[in-house]
Amino acid sequence: MADQIVDRKTVGIPADVSVIRNEVEVMKNDAEASETAAQASAVSAQLSEARAYNWAQIAETLVESQTGIHFSDTEPPIIARTNGMAWLVADMQNSEVTALKRWDATQAGDAPFPSSSTWPGSSLYPSPMGVWVDFTIDSSIIS
Amino acid sequence: MTTISRSVGRGDVILHRGSDERIGVKWEEYDYSSWSPVDLTSWFGTFSMEWFGQTVYTLSCTGTSDGIMYADIPANAFTADTWKPKSNGSWKITATNGDQTEVLAWGNYTIQ
Numbered sequence: 001m002a003d004q005i006v007d008r009k010t011v012g013i014p015a016d017v018s019v020i021r022n023e024v025e026v027m028k029n030d031a032e033a034s035e036t037a038a039q040a041s042a043v044s045a046q047l048s049e050a051r052a053y054n055w056a057q058i059a060e061t062l063v064e065s066q067t068g069i070h071f072s073d074t075e076p077p078i079i080a081r082t083n084g085m086a087w088l089v090a091d092m093q094n095s096e097v098t099a100l101k102r103w104d105a106t107q108a109g110d111a112p113f114p115s116s117s118t119w120p121g122s123s124l125y126p127s128p129m130g131v132w133v134d135f136t137i138d139s140s141i142i143s
Numbered sequence: 144m145t146t147i148s149r150s151v152g153r154g155d156v157i158l159h160r161g162s163d164e165r166i167g168v169k170w171e172e173y174d175y176s177s178w179s180p181v182d183l184t185s186w187f188g189t190f191s192m193e194w195f196g197q198t199v200y201t202l203s204c205t206g207t208s209d210g211i212m213y214a215d216i217p218a219n220a221f222t223a224d225t226w227k228p229k230s231n232g233s234w235k236i237t238a239t240n241g242d243q244t245e246v247l248a249w250g251n252y253t254i255q
Contacts, residue, residue, distance in 0.1 A: 006173040007181075011154030011248045014167040014213045 100135040107131045152248030157255055160221045167213025168236055168248035180210025186238045190214035194232035212238055212247055221254050230254040
């Protein structure tokens with residue numbers, strides 16, 4: 001027997017096809033508009049990020065140029081030290097400057113570096129690089 | 144004895160006088176694994192109504208790619224006085240693609 005053609009036809013009241021298609025089109029347009037807005041926001045965010053980065057660099061340059069002066073009998077905390085910072089070691093009771101020191105962050109100082117004989121341990125803590133370099137005042141400018 | 148026939152959608156309808164009506168038929172074919180709609184976008188469909196063997200109303204149909212052929216009957220189609228005696232009859236939707244003509248659906252109608 002030859003292959004039979006099998007089909008079916010169902011009577012009904014179809015939905016408003018054109019309305020449904022229009023709604024789909026509207027949804028598609030909305031999605032495309034949202035995508036465009038998101039892209040614009042992304043570009044704006046990238047611009048803001050670049051501006052923030054520029055300001056961060058300016059701030060960093062500013063901080064580096066402001067080495068600071070510490071006028072005290074006690075050593076400034078490590079976190080406050082910047083390369084080139086001056087420490088006027090003062091005898092606060094007698095109101096005298098007893099030493100002039102300059103922080104040189106390029107020298108290793110007490111910072112431990114791993115070596116064949118150095119191992120991290122419970123009594124060994126890392127320290128940032130830098131040493132206080134003593135300065136004196138030339139006699140020619142002292143009157 | 145078995146009676147065989149091409150598949151024709153069958154349904155009786157009530158058409159409301161003064162109301163937009165839509166009537167349609169979905170045509171699907173079986174490919175030995177699943178049912179799939181026949182693309183009717185290139186088919187020309189006609190909705191027609193008969194009253195005592197006389198065609199009293201015809202309307203072009205819209206075919207879709209998802210197998211639907213439908214007619215949108217406007218609200219004022221049956222409001223004329225001439226329709227008062229023709230409130231019962233039969234309807235059908237036929238479609239042709241130039242090579243093939245099919246009766247997609249038929250049934251009785253009542254206009255209320």
